[in-house]
Amino acid sequence: MTVHLSILLWLPAVGGLAGALLGRRLAAWAALAGSGLALAYAVVAVVRFKTGTHPPGLQFVTDDVWIRTLGTHYKLGLDGLNLFLVLLTTVVFTASIAWAARREDVERPGLFYFWMGLGHSAVLGALLAQDLLVFAFFFDLMLVPFLFLTGMFGGEHRVRAVIRLFIYTLVGSLLMLAAAVATAVLSAGDGHISFVFSDIARGSLSNGSQDWIFLFFAAAFLIKMPAFPFQGWMPDGYLNMPIPALAAFSGVLSKVAAYGFIRICLPFFPHASVHFQTLLLLIALASILYGSAMAFTTTNIRLVLGYSSVAQLGFIVLGIFSLRPEGVQGALLQAVNHGLVVAPAFFIIALLAARSGGSEDLREMGAGAFRAPVLAALFLIVALATLAMPGSSNFAGEFLILLGVFRAKVVIAIVAFTGVAMASVYMLRLFIRTMHNRKGPRMESRELRLADGLVIAPLVLAILAFAFYPQVALTRSERSVKASVAATQGAGSGLALTARAHGSQVAVGSAP
Numbered sequence: 001m002t003v004h005l006s007i008l009l010w011l012p013a014v015g016g017l018a019g020a021l022l023g024r025r026l027a028a029w030a031a032l033a034g035s036g037l038a039l040a041y042a043v044v045a046v047v048r049f050k051t052g053t054h055p056p057g058l059q060f061v062t063d064d065v066w067i068r069t070l071g072t073h074y075k076l077g078l079d080g081l082n083l084f085l086v087l088l089t090t091v092v093f094t095a096s097i098a099w100a101a102r103r104e105d106v107e108r109p110g111l112f113y114f115w116m117g118l119g120h121s122a123v124l125g126a127l128l129a130q131d132l133l134v135f136a137f138f139f140d141l142m143l144v145p146f147l148f149l150t151g152m153f154g155g156e157h158r159v160r161a162v163i164r165l166f167i168y169t170l171v172g173s174l175l176m177l178a179a180a181v182a183t184a185v186l187s188a189g190d191g192h193i194s195f196v197f198s199d200i201a202r203g204s205l206s207n208g209s210q211d212w213i214f215l216f217f218a219a220a221f222l223i224k225m226p227a228f229p230f231q232g233w234m235p236d237g238y239l240n241m242p243i244p245a246l247a248a249f250s251g252v253l254s255k256v257a258a259y260g261f262i263r264i265c266l267p268f269f270p271h272a273s274v275h276f277q278t279l280l281l282l283i284a285l286a287s288i289l290y291g292s293a294m295a296f297t298t299t300n301i302r303l304v305l306g307y308s309s310v311a312q313l314g315f316i317v318l319g320i321f322s323l324r325p326e327g328v329q330g331a332l333l334q335a336v337n338h339g340l341v342v343a344p345a346f347f348i349i350a351l352l353a354a355r356s357g358g359s360e361d362l363r364e365m366g367a368g369a370f371r372a373p374v375l376a377a378l379f380l381i382v383a384l385a386t387l388a389m390p391g392s393s394n395f396a397g398e399f400l401i402l403l404g405v406f407r408a409k410v411v412i413a414i415v416a417f418t419g420v421a422m423a424s425v426y427m428l429r430l431f432i433r434t435m436h437n438r439k440g441p442r443m444e445s446r447e448l449r450l451a452d453g454l455v456i457a458p459l460v461l462a463i464l465a466f467a468f469y470p471q472v473a474l475t476r477s478e479r480s481v482k483a484s485v486a487a488t489q490g491a492g493s494g495l496a497l498t499a500r501a502h503g504s505q506v507a508v509g510s511a512p
């Protein structure tokens with residue numbers, strides 16, 4: 001079977017569009033079929049992916065001229081950097097649509113599933129794109145469906161949430177567009193402008209140009225994650241998005257921003273990546289500490305997971321800007337793990353809220369495990385994975401991240417270890433208060449239904465699979481990660497030599 005990435009890319013959008021046209025009864029089934037077929041196609045791509053290729057180039061490439069005068073191509077491809085992120089995207093979106101399909105109270109289901117399908121395709125487009133303008137197009141497009149999903153199907157304060165999310169991300173989008181155009185123009189040494197990644201990589205940018213373009217891209221990616229101090233849109237957004245959309249948003253969209261750092265910033269702006277390494281590590285460290293502190297002080301279960309995601313994304317940025325292969329590999333693995341963990345976590349808190357009369361406050365819950373041992377067991381696996389318990393899926397990722405940071409910046413690595421301890425506080429607090437504390441005033445303890453289990457259980461099984469065998473992802477990403485990091489290591493050596501040369505000049509000049 002030949003893998004055509006355009007089919008994988010557009011299947012979810014076609015399913016969502018078919019759902020919008022077929023009417024209320026068939027909308028969910030059409031969207032689920034589109035996403036499910038994309039999931040099957042992604043599994044085939046992973047199975048057929050060749051790990052022994054050298055050099056580590058793209059596979060299953062689609063390359064057609066899109067806008068000739070701009071030098072931009074509709075180019076798609078898979079390699080070790082995006083392979084498992086594509087698989088994660090299809091898994092999480094399919095689970096989210098299946099979760100929504102089990103409900104009968106979705107208003108205007110045709111529009112709901114259309115936006116979910118379009119969002120799914122937009123995320124796949126950003127991950128598969130091998131052209132900077134195509135990447136920027138899909139990176140911006142993937143937010144649009146979630147603005148509509150929040151505005152049309154969200155909570156009480158959805159208008160405020162949409163306004164904040166739009167303003168924050170609009171700023172990031174404008175910065176990214178300016179940076180993308182500048183990258184293509186300034187790297188065109190022969191005057192032929194091209195936005196194709198491989199062409200940009202062969203060009204050269206001055207150190208000064210690298211610095212400001214890197215900062216523009218970094219701002220766009222940090223806003224989308226979000227990372228501290230760009231998380232201002234997150235509380236309203238997380239509180240007002242419908243749960244299926246929120247599971248997909250938190251599980252997948254933030255990972256595209258982390259992927260952008262690895263795919264674009266490290267190989268195209270190696271000098272700037274080294275120059276601003278400490279700044280990005282400090283932002284990552286601040287995200288870990290801030291997110292962890294907020295997660296164990298808030299009582300809203302959605303915000304516990306929201307601030308937990310800020311902390312986990314801090315770990316991912318920490319691994320990327322260790323600028324070490326093991327740290328970047330850990331960041332990629334952690335991105336996949338976090339997506340697999342946070343999606344079932346949101347589904348479980350939706351079940352808990354339904355059992356407490358609609359309240360999402362920890363203080364009104366308790367005794368959730370009294371008559372629901374299966375639900376409690378699934379929640380326990382998810383909770384232990386979140387706090388990176390040895391033997392859990394997150395453990396290998398965080399270990400590699402901290403190993404890379406320890407070899408790069410020892411002090412930052414030592415402080416980052418506190419984030420692991422803080423994660424145990426807020427996740428165990430969440431689990432114990434909802435499952436084993438005194439029963440809340442309106443809390444009902446009942447086992448999860450078969451339809452709920454059919455959505456949550458496969459995600460938990462995937463968590464366990466990665467816990468026991470993370471090598472399946474590490475093997476396929478190793479060569480691509482080393483190629484992405486290689487340029488920064490050369491730039492780092494150059495900066496070190498320059499610093500030593502300046503130091504010698506000062507010393508000679510000051511000698512009597």
